[in-house]
Amino acid sequence: MxxxxxxxxxxxxxxxxxxxxxxxxxxxxxxxxxxxxxxxxxxxxxxxxxxxxxxxxxxxxxxxxxxxxxxxxxxxxxxxxxxxxxxxxxxxxxxxxxxxxxxxxxxxxxxxxxxxxxxxxxxxxxxxxxxxxxxxxxxxxxxxxxxxxxxxxxxxxxxxxxxxxxxxxxxxxxxxxxxxxxxxxxxxxxxxxxxxxxxxxxxxxxxxxxxxxxxxxxxxxxxxxxxxxxLLPLKVWSYVGLILSIAGFLYAAFLIVRTLLFGIDLPGYASLMVVILFLGGVQLLTLGIIGEYIGRIFEESKQxxxxxxxxxxxxxxxxxxxxxxxxxxx
Known part of the structure; x- marks a missing residue:
């Protein structure tokens, strides 16, 4: 009808x-x-x-x-x-x-x-x-x-x-x-x-x-x-950064204590490269997520x-x- x-x-x-x-x-x-x-x-x-x-x-x-x-x-x-x-x-x-x-x-x-x-x-x-x-x-x-x-x-x-x-x-x-x-x-x-x-x-x-x-x-x-x-994809990286910072601090303390007390010198080139690549990947991923939100803000701002x-x-x-x-x- x-x-x-x-x-x-x-x-x-x-x-x-x-x-x-x-x-x-x-x-x-x-x-x-x-x-x-x-x-x-x-x-x-x-x-x-x-x-x-x-x-x-x-x-x-x-x-x-x-x-x-x-x-x-x-x-x-x-x-x-x-x-x-x-x-x-x-x-x-x-x-x-x-x-x-x-x-x-x-x-x-x-x-x-x-x-x-x-x-x-x-x-x-x-x-x-x-x-x-x-x-x-x-x-x-x-x-x-x-x-x-x-x-x-x-x-x-x-x-x-x-x-x-x-x-x-x-x-x-x-x-x-x-x-x-x-x-x-x-x-x-x-x-x-x-x-x-x-x-x-x-x-x-x-x-x-x-x-x-x-x-x-x-x-x-x-x-x-x-x-x-x-907003969780943005918020989660604050916690990831905090966890990585704590882990890095504890690992650095472990190396210092190990070297001072036991005289063990840890060759660091390979481990250093792994850490750098890992943290670099995390940073790029974080920037990508931030970029997604900024891109949406830019689209909205054009009205x-x-x-x-x-x-x-x-x-x-x-x-x-x-x-x-x-x-x-x-």
Whole structure:
């Protein structure tokens, strides 16, 4: 069901897309069937994140044939987190549901999310019970990441949970107040709090195409998450430095006592080189971690918009602190 009034929209489904032409037709087929069966007023907000294939063309075809589908065309590829932020900024529903375009997030469980929302929950996140199609290495590293960030973050971030969740309008408005440019949305969704619950689902493999998330991108994504929601990587080196200083002092005292009392002269070239290389490595690692945080401070200080919008289709021309609209098309 679709209403022309934005005030009547109950659910906004937000979909970031980057080179997903092979999934679009089946995605909308499953989405519209599932949402129509729920008998609710809804909109589908699609964000074309600088795709190089026919993603935008197919999105516009569906938009012109079905006004429930609205399109945000970004000026270039800003990344999934920025594209998701754009969708959140423009979505007008009483609640929004971010979902991936590869159909690894099954639209059929959105009804269960909505039921939980109507019970009074502000956030209903979908937790992966199984991850079909993922390699053992990806499953292992994902579990390791969630364990690490769960231990060092001051915010409890749900494990095995992506962006697929329902967010009440109050939560959406709180998220839109978050000004940071380096965005780790899973952490932001957890940071705002509110009344949260989860549902379980089995995550299927991609419907078609290949994932854009290689191990290098996943590594950088993990670094963004850790540095955005924990200061422990900075604090830990104070303790490491203290321990190394104490160890160095004790070892120096041992050598002095050994030489003075027993007259044993310890040849020191090899041991000296080992100590120098070890301490040099520790210092470089420490500088690298400090550099990560300083780099993020530098990015934030420039106050650049999170994304730029080239065209809007089916959406009003609006502005926010996070974006700038270059042109707008109905």
């Amino acid at each position: 679709f209403s022309n009034s934005e005030d009547d929209i109950e659910i906004s489904v937000v979909i970031p897309l980057y080179n997903e032409e092979s999934n679009i037709d089946y995605l909308f087929e499953r989405l519209t069937i599932g949402l129509d069966n729920l008998n609710i007023n809804y909109e589908i907000v699609c964000i074309n994140d600088g795709s190089k294939d026919n993603t935008l063309k197919l999105l516009l075809q569906h938009h012109y044939s079905n006004p429930v589908i609205k399109v945000i065309n970004l000026s270039r590829n800003f990344g999934k987190e920025a594209a998701l932020s754009a969708g959140i900024d423009f979505a007008s529903g009483a609640a929004i549901i971010p979902i991936d375009a590869d159909l690894q997030d099954p639209p059929e469980i959105m009804g269960e999310m909505i039921n939980k929302w109507r019970e009074g929950y502000d956030v209903v996140y979908a937790t992966r019970r199984s991850r079909q199609g993922d390699t053992w290495a990806k499953r292992f590293t994902a579990n390791l990441f969630y364990r690490v960030i769960g231990q060092i973050s001051h915010v409890q971030i749900p494990s095995n949970t992506g962006d697929f969740r329902l967010l009440d309008r109050r939560v959406v408005d709180a998220v839109k107040q978050m000004p940071e440019r380096t965005r780790f949305m899973k952490g932001i969704f957890a940071w705002v709090g509110f009344k949260q619950t989860s549902i379980l689902y089995d995550r299927p493999p991609r419907y078609d195409g290949i994932t854009k998330w290689n191990y290098w991108r996943l590594w950088n994504f993990a670094i963004d998450g850790i540095t955005s929601f924990s 650049r918009p999170i994304y730029l919008v080239r065209e809007l289709y089916g959406l009003p021309k609006t502005y926010s602190l996070n974006e700038k609209v270059i042109s707008s098309k109905k």
